[in-house]
Each structure stands twice: as structure tokens, then as C-alpha cells.
Amino acid sequence: MTVIAHISDLHISKSDFDEEMFMLAVAEINELQPDMIILTGDITNNGYYKQFKQATKYLAMFEPPLFAVPGNHDARNLGYQTFEELIGERSWKLTVGDDFTVIGLDSSTPDESSGDIGRPQHLWLEHQLDECVINENFTIVVLHHHVIPIPQTGRERNVLSDSGDILKTLTTHEVDLVLSGHKHVPNIWKINETLIANAGSLCSEKLRGKNTNSYNVYNISEDEIEIYLHKVGEEKFLFGKYPRNGI
Numbered sequence: 001m002t003v004i005a006h007i008s009d010l011h012i013s014k015s016d017f018d019e020e021m022f023m024l025a026v027a028e029i030n031e032l033q034p035d036m037i038i039l040t041g042d043i044t045n046n047g048y049y050k051q052f053k054q055a056t057k058y059l060a061m062f063e064p065p066l067f068a069v070p071g072n073h074d075a076r077n078l079g080y081q082t083f084e085e086l087i088g089e090r091s092w093k094l095t096v097g098d099d100f101t102v103i104g105l106d107s108s109t110p111d112e113s114s115g116d117i118g119r120p121q122h123l124w125l126e127h128q129l130d131e132c133v134i135n136e137n138f139t140i141v142v143l144h145h146h147v148i149p150i151p152q153t154g155r156e157r158n159v160l161s162d163s164g165d166i167l168k169t170l171t172t173h174e175v176d177l178v179l180s181g182h183k184h185v186p187n188i189w190k191i192n193e194t195l196i197a198n199a200g201s202l203c204s205e206k207l208r209g210k211n212t213n214s215y216n217v218y219n220i221s222e223d224e225i226e227i228y229l230h231k232v233g234e235e236k237f238l239f240g241k242y243p244r245n246g247i
Helices: 019-032 049-059 076-086 119-135 163-172
Strands: 002-007 036-040 066-069 092-096 100-104 138-142 177-180 187-191 194-198 214-220 224-231 236-243
Touching: 002 019, 019 214, 036 138, 036 177, 049 076, 066 100, 100 119, 119 138, 119 163, 163 187, 187 236, 194 224
Parallel strands: 002 036, 036 066, 100 138, 138 177, 177 194
Antiparallel strands: 002 214, 092 100, 187 194, 214 224, 224 236
16 A cells, blocks of 8 residues: 655744644644655745745655655745745656656746646656556556646636646546645545545645644555545544545
């Protein structure tokens, strides 16, 4: 079984970051010992260099390997350059064994809240997914912006500008999991054979209504995908259970 912890939207800053909540989450996730941590953007609140420097110290507290993509807040104030210097590549491909692939996409646009994958990155994604189909890989695609609206998040205004084309590519290639953040509200959609999972905010004070800080955990076996919603410092519960593609 492969276990993945999915965290998002830390918003590290002096104003919106809850350090106590973050430390609780670190302790919980390190005790869980997932195979990897996926971070779907908005590591910082303003993209400032000092915030990224602070973020590297916080992220180093996680024991499992962590892979991140930038969010719209990270791309502010030349943060897209700082991300590459201090965090890593903004788009990437991770292969685990012979049959497990994770693809990270940069959906941010400098100094814009809305998202966009863009034609060059889209073509690269299609090429990677073609290979995954040929090799019959279990495939996860990771990005910050949601590709389909999330309930209870108000008027839709920040979905990917090219979400229709991206969603078609994801579903026609039967991507198993699509992971995103951005809206600070956990949610699961299933489109055709593709699960689209959104994570809440791990430790930001920017929360909607009665939502609390949370993260998702995916237990991926040969037969099924279990998705658990973990409320930081509180309980966890089964968020969804689905058979794997082709089962």
C-alpha cells in the first residue's frame, strides 16, 4: 500500500499563519509516516523572499519526502523565481517503481489570483500521460488551482482559465487522482474514472464558515483508494472509498 499525505495552503506569514496548528500537523503526519507528502501550493502568503526562507525551515520539520507545486500567492513579488531557488522545480515528474507516476504542474501566473496551465505545459503533460497510459501506470496529477468548482466556496472566479482542455486531457487519459488546493475547502469529485480531490488549508487562519484546518490522506492499494480527511488536532474520518481504475 502507498500512503500519501496531501497538504495545502500554509500561507506562511506574520498575519495569516497559525504556527501552533502547523506544529500539530507536523507531529501528526510524521507519526503517520506516509510514503510522501504532496504540497499543493500557497506555501507563503505574499511570495516574499523572507517568507520562503522561513518556509524552508518549517518544511524541513517533515520527515517523509515532500514534493510541492507553487500557488498563486507564491508567484507574487517574484516569488516564482524564489520558489525555484529555495523549494524546487515548479513543474516535475516523479516515478515510483515501475508503475506509479506523480506529475506536478505550475498553475500560477505572476501577480494573478487566477490559474492557467498554458499550451507548452499542457503539451508536456499530454506527452507524460501518453507514456503513463502505455505503461499502465497509476497516475497522480498535482496542481494548485482547482479544475472544477468546489462547493461552498462562494462565487466562482479563480478556476483555471483553460480548465476545460485540462479536464479533458485528465479524464481521457484516465488519470487516477488529481490533487489541488487553493479554495481552503476539502472536496472530492469523480469525473468518469478520475478522482479529483481538493485539500483544505493546513494551518492558515483563512477559513470559510465552520471549516477547520485539515489535510487529506490517501491509502492506495492494488484494489482501491481510500481518502481520509484529517482535521488537525481533532478526529479523522473516511472521506471516500473508490475502486481503482480497471478493477
